[in-house]
Amino acid sequence: MKSIRLKAYAKVNLSLDVLGKLDNGYHQVEMIMQQIKLSDDVFIRWFPDEDADGISITLKTNRYYLPVDSRNLAYKAAQIMSERVGHGLKGTVRIDIKKNIPVAAGLAGGSGNGAAVLHGLNVLWEAGLNLKKLCSLGAELGSDVPFTIMGQARGNRDLIKVFGKDPMATTCALAYGTGTELKPIKPLESPILLSKPPLSVSTAEVYQGLDKEAIEKRPDNKAMEEGLLAGNIDIVKKNMVNVLEGYTLSHYKQVKETKEKMIEVCPGASVLMSGSGPSVFAVSQDREELERGYKELKEINEETYLTRTIV
Structure with missing residues (x-):
């Protein structure tokens, strides 16, 4: 064996x-x-x-x-x-x-x-x-x-x-x-707060819904790549944009509430939905802020984690 x-x-x-x-x-x-x-x-x-x-x-x-x-x-x-x-x-x-x-x-x-x-x-x-x-x-x-x-x-x-x-x-x-x-490309080095509301989101549904909606804001991936290369966390955070959020947040109340709560308890972080959802995560160099956010989000969503990126 x-x-x-x-x-x-x-x-x-x-x-x-x-x-x-x-x-x-x-x-x-x-x-x-x-x-x-x-x-x-x-x-x-x-x-x-x-x-x-x-x-x-x-x-x-x-x-x-x-x-x-x-x-x-x-x-x-x-x-x-x-x-x-x-x-x-x-x-x-x-x-x-x-x-x-x-x-x-x-x-x-x-x-x-x-x-x-x-x-x-x-x-x-x-x-x-x-x-x-x-x-x-x-x-x-x-x-x-x-x-x-x-x-x-x-x-x-x-x-x-x-x-x-x-x-x-x-x-x-x-x-x-x-x-x-x-x-x-060069990886991000940062603590991460992650929280998943207790529901599933259909990827196919989100993409189909996106086809019918106007995209208001897009990420500048070239700028983010340059920010990662330079180790400039502010440029990275500025360009954290997910165009799928428009549909998911408007159709899944718990995802919207999770993101809003994360922004409230981690005001210095950039908060974004991952993929088509429902997970939401925060990027911040202030680990203590994320630790406080973890305690708050854990009371709302059981599947909440304090982790970090792999470099």
């Missing part, structure tokens, strides 16, 4: 712009994503068995309501790896996921789990795939998966040994196209 344990980190969107809708129905985006220390624990084991009929997959999680079949990106990742690099292998892949990241929260938790399985089997099966190839496979699973692959290569010790010198091993990137084309 071979095994590997990986951290699947959450991400936040420091910015998110939607530039239009493509003929295939996907939206063209431009956004800056940053990985944070809040993570799921993904334990992958490989039991070779010469008497087995190919490769079988079993998946368990600590959240009873999550699917443990091909509807789960971690399971689907194991299927893709079996099809692409598992030729001639026989045995069982066992995946155990301890979820800490809120589910359906705009934090790429499920995407990160899929990314961890791609990474894990690449190591356990000695497949030798580079980050570019892994990201290409990840794009077949979902638009957030390639970025989580890059971040895990930077954040996990076992993966740093393999990919440490690869420029794609980064925890911050500019994503464009459908979100799978990625440019590594």
Whole structure:
């Protein structure tokens, strides 16, 4: 038996712009994503068995309501790896996921789990795939998966040994196209306050709603990239804009209330919704302010966390 344990980190969107809708129905985006220390624990084991009929997959999680079949990106990742690099292998892949990241929260938790399985089997099966190839496979699973692959290569010790010198091993990137084309950029170094109201938001609904609404303010991603490079937190905070907020905040009262409360209790921070929601986060160099905000938000939303970015 071979095994590997990986951290699947959450991400936040420091910015998110939607530039239009493509003929295939996907939206063209431009956004800056940053990985944070809040993570799921993904334990992958490989039991070779010469008497087995190919490769079988079993998946368990600590959240009873999550699917443990091909509807789960971690399971689907194991299927893709079996099809692409598992030729001639026989045995069982066992995946155990301890979820800490809120589910359906705009934090790429499920995407990160899929990314961890791609990474894990690449190591356990000695497949030798580079980050570019892994990201290409990840794009077949979902638009957030390639970025989580890059971040895990930077954040996990076992993966740093393999990919440490690869420029794609980064925890911050500019994503464009459908979100799978990625440019590594200098990460943000900051504490983060994160809070998820107890509800789910449909990404498809938000994008469809956005198509019918005028976008009043867009982020300047070039300016933010320059701010990150210079380590200028004020430029970063100034350009923290998510165009999806207009729809989500107006249609989901709890998300709006969470953002308003976070702004109230963390007046020196920049506060933004991540992805299509419902999670809201605050960026501030004043950790004491975020600690006070954590106590206030925790009383409103159980899934509230004080964490920080990964550099």
